[in-house]
């Protein structure tokens with residue numbers, strides 16, 4: 001969506017080169033224009049329009065309620081702001097699980113209506129035929145393994161994945177299968193760092209970790225978490241770089257008091 005052609009866009013190919021050269025990939029989430037502009041100004045490589053919008057933006061308990069229409073809207077407003085970062089849109093629950101046709105149509109909507117440059121979907125080898133077909137028609141796909149929040153009711157908990165030998169083996173196998181199907185990168189969520197290192201070393205494509213330790217080729221966090229804007233829950237893997245909720249509360253309280261005490265607006269703020 002950028003009109004500033006002079007700024008070199010980050011591409012999936014560049015992310016692969018960053019892996020090869022050992023340069024770490026920095027990724028964060030955005031769901032709105034302002035957040036996306038700020039992220040892009042600061043040189044973030046990948047902006048994910050995550051279905052985490054369901055919890056940290058829309059106030060739901062899980063990511064399941066997010067719809068395609070809502071995700072397309074978030075993706076549109078993010079894409080409008082971004083000049084450099086790669087914009088990746090997250091396929092919401094039930095947008096790719098019912099049929100291949102549905103998956104292709106919905107992935108296409110993100111590109112046509114949301115101006116996304118890639119899509120992300122949760123799941124392993126069970127979805128590789130879908131990944132393969134979407135990549136074949138020209139839409140880059142980012143995989144997502146380990147803790148996959150859309151499957152919360154299958155597991156009943158957000159515990160670390162890949163701790164047992166069986167689960168770890170499946171993650172390694174799934175990562176290979178996604179790479180073979182044409183995925184350009186894979187998010188590894190909440191798995192032991194030794195397993196994330198093994199997966200990262202076994203792939204040509206970059207891994208982007210969230211709660212997966214330092215050996216991934218890149219890192220992603222939910223912006224609302226790292227800004228201290230979403231305070232309901234702080235997983236151990238989240239480093240808070242700001243205390244935004246506290247700053248906003250202070251600002252809103254000061255404004256309220258100023259209005260009540262007739263200190264706002266003053267003469268300079270009036271016409």
Ligand code: KIV
Pocket residue numbers: 029048049050051052053090187210220221222
């Ligand atoms: O929805 C999201 O924000 C995500 C990240 C946590 C990777 O999937």
